[in-house]
Structure formats: structure tokens, C-alpha cells
Amino acid sequence: MKLILVGVLAGLLAATAAKADEMVFTSWGGTTQEAQTKSWAEPFTASSGIKVLQDGPTDYGKLKAMVDAKNVTWDVVDVEMDFAIKAAKDGLLEPIDFAAVPKGGLDPRFSNEHAVGSFYYSFVLAWNKGAVSGEPTSWADMFDTKKFPGKRTFYKWSAPGVIEIALLADGVPADKLYPLDLDRAFKKLDTIKSDIVWWGGGAESQQLIASGEAAFGQLWNGRVFALEKDGADVGVSWNQNLTAADVLVVPKGAKNKDGAMKFLAAATSPTGQAKFAEASGYAPINTKAKAEMPADVVKGLPDAHVDGQINLDMNYWAEHRDEIATRWYAWQTK
Amino acid sequence: MQGTPLRRGSMAGSGGALPALTLVGLFFVVPVVALLLRSVTDPEPGLQNYAALFGSGTYVRVFLNTFLVAAVVTAVTIVVAFPVAWMLAIMPPALGSIVFGIIILSMWTNLLTRTYAWMVLLQRTGVINRTLMGLGIIHEPLPLINNLAGVTIGMVYIMLPFMILPLIGALRAIDPMTLRAAALCGASPFQAFGRILLPLSLPGIAAGGLMVFVMSLGYFVTPALLGGTSNMMLAEMIAQTVQSLLNWGLGSAAAFVLLIVTMALYALQLRMVGARRLAGGL
Numbered sequence: 001m002k003l004i005l006v007g008v009l010a011g012l013l014a015a016t017a018a019k020a021d022e023m024v025f026t027s028w029g030g031t032t033q034e035a036q037t038k039s040w041a042e043p044f045t046a047s048s049g050i051k052v053l054q055d056g057p058t059d060y061g062k063l064k065a066m067v068d069a070k071n072v073t074w075d076v077v078d079v080e081m082d083f084a085i086k087a088a089k090d091g092l093l094e095p096i097d098f099a100a101v102p103k104g105g106l107d108p109r110f111s112n113e114h115a116v117g118s119f120y121y122s123f124v125l126a127w128n129k130g131a132v133s134g135e136p137t138s139w140a141d142m143f144d145t146k147k148f149p150g151k152r153t154f155y156k157w158s159a160p161g162v163i164e165i166a167l168l169a170d171g172v173p174a175d176k177l178y179p180l181d182l183d184r185a186f187k188k189l190d191t192i193k194s195d196i197v198w199w200g201g202g203a204e205s206q207q208l209i210a211s212g213e214a215a216f217g218q219l220w221n222g223r224v225f226a227l228e229k230d231g232a233d234v235g236v237s238w239n240q241n242l243t244a245a246d247v248l249v250v251p252k253g254a255k256n257k258d259g260a261m262k263f264l265a266a267a268t269s270p271t272g273q274a275k276f277a278e279a280s281g282y283a284p285i286n287t288k289a290k291a292e293m294p295a296d297v298v299k300g301l302p303d304a305h306v307d308g309q310i311n312l313d314m315n316y317w318a319e320h321r322d323e324i325a326t327r328w329y330a331w332q333t334k
Numbered sequence: 335m336q337g338t339p340l341r342r343g344s345m346a347g348s349g350g351a352l353p354a355l356t357l358v359g360l361f362f363v364v365p366v367v368a369l370l371l372r373s374v375t376d377p378e379p380g381l382q383n384y385a386a387l388f389g390s391g392t393y394v395r396v397f398l399n400t401f402l403v404a405a406v407v408t409a410v411t412i413v414v415a416f417p418v419a420w421m422l423a424i425m426p427p428a429l430g431s432i433v434f435g436i437i438i439l440s441m442w443t444n445l446l447t448r449t450y451a452w453m454v455l456l457q458r459t460g461v462i463n464r465t466l467m468g469l470g471i472i473h474e475p476l477p478l479i480n481n482l483a484g485v486t487i488g489m490v491y492i493m494l495p496f497m498i499l500p501l502i503g504a505l506r507a508i509d510p511m512t513l514r515a516a517a518l519c520g521a522s523p524f525q526a527f528g529r530i531l532l533p534l535s536l537p538g539i540a541a542g543g544l545m546v547f548v549m550s551l552g553y554f555v556t557p558a559l560l561g562g563t564s565n566m567m568l569a570e571m572i573a574q575t576v577q578s579l580l581n582w583g584l585g586s587a588a589a590f591v592l593l594i595v596t597m598a599l600y601a602l603q604l605r606m607v608g609a610r611r612l613a614g615g616l
Binding site for chain 1: 396562564571
């Protein structure tokens with residue numbers, strides 16, 4: 001069967017064989033990928049002469065199928081960190097060539113042998129000021145439907161975040177979150193299940209909050225940043241903000257590996273990271289980037305809110321991804 | 335229709351169909367076989383994917399829910415489509431084709447656009463709820479979205495043309511004199527409908543109903559946007575299994591089971607209605 005797949009794909013893709021002066025970057029689309037194109041790809045093409053073709057959205061199933069079929073059309077892919085750890089273990093990724101990618105300023109939390117940081121972000125508590133009276137200040141408030149009535153929106157898929165939020169709201173101290181007590185988390189989530197509206201993508205989360213369709217939500221900080229920039233009347237609490245990261249990886253068998261490594265060097269450079277942070281509201285993964293950024297931008301980044309900040313444990317998630325997902329969908333579809 | 339002398343099943347002169355058969359083979363048979371193989375070889379040979387599928391309460395629940403949603407959508411579509419098809423069947427042809435054009439027009443609008451339009455209408459802060467609350471008819475927004483009601487409304491809207499089309503065919507084929515005869519013999523309009531119109535239009539209902547039901551089983555966008563997680567349908571679950579869990583084997587197994595069930599339903603219907611009547615209804 002794989003032979004058939006390979007044959008068909010090879011035939012279809014023969015016309016698009018990679019050239020040394022071209023590479024493909026894949027990310028999640030929307031405002032994030034636009035910022036990546038402007039801050040990384042365009043300056044990189046200008047300085048190196050390597051054309052960067054944009055593709056997307058990131059699809060882990062597709063990535064695996066490409067590697068399995070040995071016909072990889074993506075050279076650099078923006079993925080979530082827990083996926084990168086798992087994918088490296090499954091042999092889906094090329095090791096990073098740190099001779100070509102300077103390791104100097106890279107935050108060690110977000111880089112490893114097979115991935116370098118793309119950006120890091122926080123889940124924050126955001127709300128529509130018109131739909132909420134008072135100010136929620138902790139995740140526990142999202143579970144208090146008496147004090148704060150209305151629909152609340154959470155990330156739909158099994159991923160780091162919601163489980164931790166439920167446990168924090170139930171009184172688990174931040175340093176005792178892992179290993180995750182799933183029974184306790186789902187029991188807590190049961191108490192507000194009928195008040196939850198799920199969001200499946202960033203744009204949906206913005207639409208739900210901006211329209212007041214959901215009064216509160218767990219949002220990516222960059223999406224709240226974009227709402228504020230558009231003048232939406234939203235409030236945000238950084239208390240107990242939960243950090244996670246996107247990383248850049250090179251799929252095993254990528255056609256332009258050299259070009260990919262050069263691109264990674266440019267994307268993770270202090271300048272590339274500073275420009276992207278300014279455009280997106282997400283935090284740089286290069287510690288030297290802040291020196292190149294305007295002070296008011298630095299103020300709005302997750303690393304200006306380290307008080308009460310909690311790091312989601314990507315290694316724990318990478319190890320228990322499937323097991324948690326099975327429980328998650330069983331609970332969600334009930 | 336039953337007396338048609340033309341044998342539709344005849345294979346005579348099918349040599350010219352070779353290019354078409356190749357196309358069907360390459361783009362329909364090969365992928366299905368590949369899917370089946372994947373479900374019994376990935377990650378290792380065996381039936382473990384099917385064991386996992388039927389052993390998982392989640393998948394079984396999503397399966398049942400998928401069939402429930404498809405059944406509800408089909409039933410509502412039939413009820414809504416019937417009067418429309420009847421009106422179109424008895425209208426003057428010129429006017430009928432204009433009205434039918436309006437219905438068809440909706441099919442040419444992007445599916446995602448139509449679904450988003452329904453979101454704007456149905457949500458708690460949407461047009462319908464705001465209007466009803468503004469008029470003082472309701473005080474709390476009606477739950478029209480992220481539940482079975484939302485999925486049903488959105489999907490019935492999309493499916494209507496597929497039901498109306500075969501129904502018009504069936505209704506036009508009914509001799510109007512039979513209805514007049516029924517009236518002359520003293521049948522009430524209700525009796526005429528139940529004893530004459532409905533039975534005679536059954537082939538059209540069956541053809542349209544089957545098409546709507548089968549299409550509904552595989553729907554993705556509309557249930558994902560208008561439904562809630564407690565009525566998640568199979569397509570969304572498969573997408574999640576493949577995209578996030580990278581479990582192509584399990585995803586393929588689920589897709590294959592859905593395919594088998596669909597084909598079984600189709601076979602059952604062929605037997606009940608008869609292939610020729612079904613084709614005639616279309």
C-alpha cells in the first residue's frame with residue numbers, strides 16, 4: 001500500500017522537485033504566519049537569495065504521511081512543542097545542525113536536539129467587558145458560575161492547558177500539577193460542562209469573545225493582543241498565565257535541509273525574533289531579542305508577567321499525549 | 335416506469351466505457367483498497383485497530399451519534415422538502431424553473447460561507463435571539479447552536495436541494511387524474527395524500543432520503559461549527575485521530591466501518607425499493 005502511495009505521490013510531485021534556491025515553510029496561517037513571513041522569510045530571501053514558499057496549515061497527520069512515504073515537501077514546519085518531542089522520538093524529524101544555527105541566545109527551555117523555538121506564548125484569561133460585571137482574577141473564577149454567569153470558552157482539542165486550568169481552579173498548587181490528576185480535572189470540568197463553548201482555532205476564540213457569545217475564555221495571549229489592537233473592549237488577567245511554545249522543526253528527509261537550517265538561523269536570530277514579537281505579541285525565544293524591541297512591546301509580552309506564571313510541562317505531555325487524548329475525547333463526547 | 339422495456343442493467347456496448355471505468359478504478363477503487371489495507375497493517379498487521387475501535391466507548395458513542403444526526407437530518411429534510419417539491423411539480427413550468435433556480439442558487443454558494451451565516455443567525459448573541467428578545471417573546475437566549483438543533487438546521491438547509499430534486503421527478507410522474515379520482519370517490523384531502531400521493535412518491539422519497547442520509551454521515555464542516563462536542567460526528571473524530579494522534583490505522587478503520595455500514599444500507603434499500611425504481615426516481 002505504501003508503494004502505491006509513494007508511486008502516486010512521486011508521479012504527482014515529480015514536477016515540483018525541490019531546487020537548492022527554494023524552500024517551503026509551513027505554519028498555522030492567519031496573523032501568526034503573516035508575521036512570520038514578514039519578520040523571517042522576506043528578510044531571509046533578501047539576504048540569502050533562497051526563495052521561501054509558504055504553505056499551511058500545519059497538519060501533523062500530513063507531516064507523518066510525508067515522512068512515511070519518503071516524499072517530504074515541507075522543509076521547515078512550525079509545530080507545538082509537545083508534538084515536536086513526540087515526533088523526534090518517533091523518528092520523524094531531522095536533528096538541528098547547530099553548526100549552522102547559532103545556539104548563543106536561545107532559551108534552553110524551548111530548544112533541543114530536534115527543534116528550535118519559534119515563539120512562546122501564554123494562555124491568559126480574557127473576557128468581554130460588556131458581558132461581564134466585575135473582574136475575574138483567577139482560573140477559579142471561570143468555574144464560579146454564580147459570581148460570573150455566562151458562557152466560557154476553552155480550547156477544544158486535547159492539548160496542554162485546560163486540564164491544568166481545572167486543577168488550578170480546584171486548588172491544586174502550581175508546583176503539584178504534575179503528574180496530572182485526570183479524574184480530579186474532569187470532575188471539576190463536569191461542574192461547568194454545560195456552560196462551555198469550545199473554540200477550535202485562534203480566530204474562533206477571538207470571534208466568541210469579541211461578540212460576547214462567550215463572556216470569558218482561555219485565549220492565546222497573541223490573539224488577545226490582536227483584539228486589543230483592533231479596539232475590542234476586552235479585559236485580560238495574566239494571573240496564573242500558562243506558558244507553552246511553538247517550535248520549528250525539519251521533517252526527516254526534507255529536500256532542502258541546508259536551506260532549512262539557514263532559515264532557522266535567521267528565524268531564531270535576535271533581530272528575527274524581535275520583529276516577530278513586535279508584530280504578533282508573542283514572546284521571543286532568543287534572550288537577546290529584547291534589546292532590539294520598543295519598551296511598550298516588551299511590556300505586553302508573556303515574560304513581563306512572570307509573577308504567578310506557570311510553565312506547562314511539555315515533556316509530561318509528550319509522554320502521555322495519547323493516554324490523555326483518549327480520556328479527553330471520551331469525556332468531551334459524553 | 336415499471337413497464338420500461340429498456341434494460342438498464344444490460345452490459346451490451348460497454349466497451350466504450352473503458353476510460354470511465356479506468357477513472358473509477360484509479361480514483362475510487364484504489365483509495366478504498368488502500369484505506370482497507372492501512373487499517374489492517376498500520377502500525378502492524380492484524381485487526382488491532384478494529385478491536386480498539388469497537389472496544390472504545392468514545393468511538394461507539396460517536397458512531398451512534400453520527401447515525402442519529404443523519405437520521406434526524408433526513409427526516410426533517412423530507413418533511414420540509416415535500417411541500418416545496420409538490421408546489422414545484424404543480425406550478426406552471428416557467429415559474430417553476432425560476433423558483434427551482436433560486437433553490438439551486440444556494441448550492442453554488444460556498445459551504446463554509448453558508449455555515450458561518452447560520453452561526454451569525456443562530457448564536458446566543460445572533461440575529462434570531464436578539465430579535466426575539468427585543469420583541470420580548472423570550473428573556474433568555476434559545477440554545478440554537480453548539481447542539482443537535484444547530485447541526486440539524488444547518489445541515490437540512492444544505493441537503494434540501496438533494497431531496498427536492500428526486501421528489502419533483504417522482505411527483506411529476508404521478509398522474510393528476512388519480513388525485514381527482516380519489517376526490518370524486520369521496521376521499522378527503524388527507525386521505526388522498528396518505529393513500530395516493532405519499533405511496534406513489536415513495537421512490538422519490540427513498541432516493542432522496544438515501545442520498546441525504548449517506549451524505550450526512552460523512553459531514554464535517556457543518557457539525558464541527560454548529561454542533562457541540564457531545565454530538566461530535568465521525569468525520570471530525572477521524573480527522574482528530576489522524577491529525578493530532580497520528581493514528582492513521584485507527585482513523586482508516588473507522589472510515590472503513592462507516593463505508594461498510596453505508597454500503598449495507600444502500601444494499602438494503604436497493605432490495606426494498608428496487609434498483610430500477612430508485613434510478614427512475616432519480
